[in-house]
Amino acid sequence: MQQTLALVVTTPPNSNLTTSAINLIRAAAKSGVDIVGVFFYQDGVLNAAKNLSIPSDEYQTLTQWQTLNREYAVPLYLCITAAEKRGLSDGLDKNVASSIDSTFTVSGLGELVELTSNADRVVQL
Amino acid sequence: MAMLHIIRSSGYNNNVLAQCLNMLLPNDSILLMDDGCYNVNHKLLLKAQLAAPELKIYFIEQHATARAQKNTAQTFSPTTLTDVVTLLFQHDNSITWS
Amino acid sequence: MSEAIPNNITDNMTSNRTVAILNTEAPFSSATGKESLDTALIFGSYEQAISLFFIGDGVFQVIGDQNATEIEIKDYLKTFSALGFYDIENIYVCRESLTERNLPENFHISNIQVLSNKDFSQRLHQHNVIFRF
Numbered sequence A: 001m002q003q004t005l006a007l008v009v010t011t012p013p014n015s016n017l018t019t020s021a022i023n024l025i026r027a028a029a030k031s032g033v034d035i036v037g038v039f040f041y042q043d044g045v046l047n048a049a050k051n052l053s054i055p056s057d058e059y060q061t062l063t064q065w066q067t068l069n070r071e072y073a074v075p076l077y078l079c080i081t082a083a084e085k086r087g088l089s090d091g092l093d094k095n096v097a098s099s100i101d102s103t104f105t106v107s108g109l110g111e112l113v114e115l116t117s118n119a120d121r122v123v124q125l
Numbered sequence B: 001m002a003m004l005h006i007i008r009s010s011g012y013n014n015n016v017l018a019q020c021l022n023m024l025l026p027n028d029s030i031l032l033m034d035d036g037c038y039n040v041n042h043k044l045l046l047k048a049q050l051a052a053p054e055l056k057i058y059f060i061e062q063h064a065t066a067r068a069q070k071n072t073a074q075t076f077s078p079t080t081l082t083d084v085v086t087l088l089f090q091h092d093n094s095i096t097w098s
Numbered sequence C: 001m002s003e004a005i006p007n008n009i010t011d012n013m014t015s016n017r018t019v020a021i022l023n024t025e026a027p028f029s030s031a032t033g034k035e036s037l038d039t040a041l042i043f044g045s046y047e048q049a050i051s052l053f054f055i056g057d058g059v060f061q062v063i064g065d066q067n068a069t070e071i072e073i074k075d076y077l078k079t080f081s082a083l084g085f086y087d088i089e090n091i092y093v094c095r096e097s098l099t100e101r102n103l104p105e106n107f108h109i110s111n112i113q114v115l116s117n118k119d120f121s122q123r124l125h126q127h128n129v130i131f132r133f
Helices: A016-030 A042-047 A061-072 A081-084 A109-118 B016-022 B035-039 B043-051 B061-066 B082-088 C005-018 C032-045 C056-061 C074-087 C093-098 C117-125
Strands: A004-009 A034-040 A074-080 A104-107 A121-124 B004-007 B029-032 B056-060 B078-079 B093-097 C020-025 C049-054 C092-093 C113-115 C130-132
Touching: A004 A109, A016 A034, A016 A061, A016 B035, A016 B082, A016 C032, A034 A042, A034 A109, A034 B043, A042 A061, A042 A074, A042 A081, A061 A074, A061 C092, A074 A081, A074 A109, A081 A104, A104 A109, A109 C032, A121 B093, A121 C130, B004 B016, B004 B035, B016 B043, B016 B093, B029 B035, B029 B082, B035 B056, B035 B061, B056 B061, B056 B082, B061 B078, B061 C093, B093 C130, C020 C032, C020 C056, C032 C049, C032 C074, C049 C056, C049 C117, C056 C092, C056 C093, C074 C113, C092 C093, C092 C117, C093 C117, C113 C117
Parallel strands: A004 A034, A004 A121, A034 A074, A074 A104, B004 B029, B004 B093, B029 B056, B056 B078, C020 C049, C020 C130, C049 C092, C092 C113
Antiparallel strands: none
């Protein structure tokens, strides 16, 4: 049976630590590990900010997450409480447009419990 | 249970490295990644390895090279993120010391 | 170092795996302590086996006589009293961290077990997943 892995990402998109997390997830997926999900918590939720503008000659974190999601079907879960505390909105309030990229699934800490019980290994990055 | 300690910050700037070493038990291994690679010549790590010669200390070679860091003693094992995936499953659990 | 556990065993294990939360930061200047406690309570509300560990500056989260409202922080430390409600009873503090900070064993929550560095570490190692905050 396939090995399963869940990850928790707590670092923001402008940190090279996040680049390392992305590269590790890609390495795992390429090795045939089933990534049951990536949970974004603490400052990690900022990775879902769709209006983030990074100069085109710099590392495009959001594009990398989208690629991981598309190529390896890696689910990306966002803790909405942590996100709202950092200025992100899911757009459910009709006066505010969503500022969360659609690649990310809006969820809560319960999702982390779910991932933790479903994966052989859980790594926090 | 054998634990993989993932160190991602410099032990010269905070006491995370010391804290990690305090939690080390036989069968554990250490992985230096990101700024953790600045610890490739850290006295505390070298001392820990002297005290427990079977202790495996890995570092992401790419992360060290980018930072101009060389493990002078050559007793740490250079590795890649792909091999880290294997390490994760060879150990029972992990702590990330950022 | 053990090999990966056979999958038939893993299937049985996943349901009763244990989670540890390792707290290493003082409570007020960052949101980390609060976000750690939120995590613990969620795992508790899903009836997962969870233990709390306090080491280094993390021990400042559990010492007595703190007054968060004095510095305009909503006193989330009071929420620690909800841990019992969720049957979170394994709460460990590192004795060396207390000694290093010249702190007495005076805590704002009951049930705390003060352990030597070695016992603390051994207890921590027994968990399947460790989240560090």
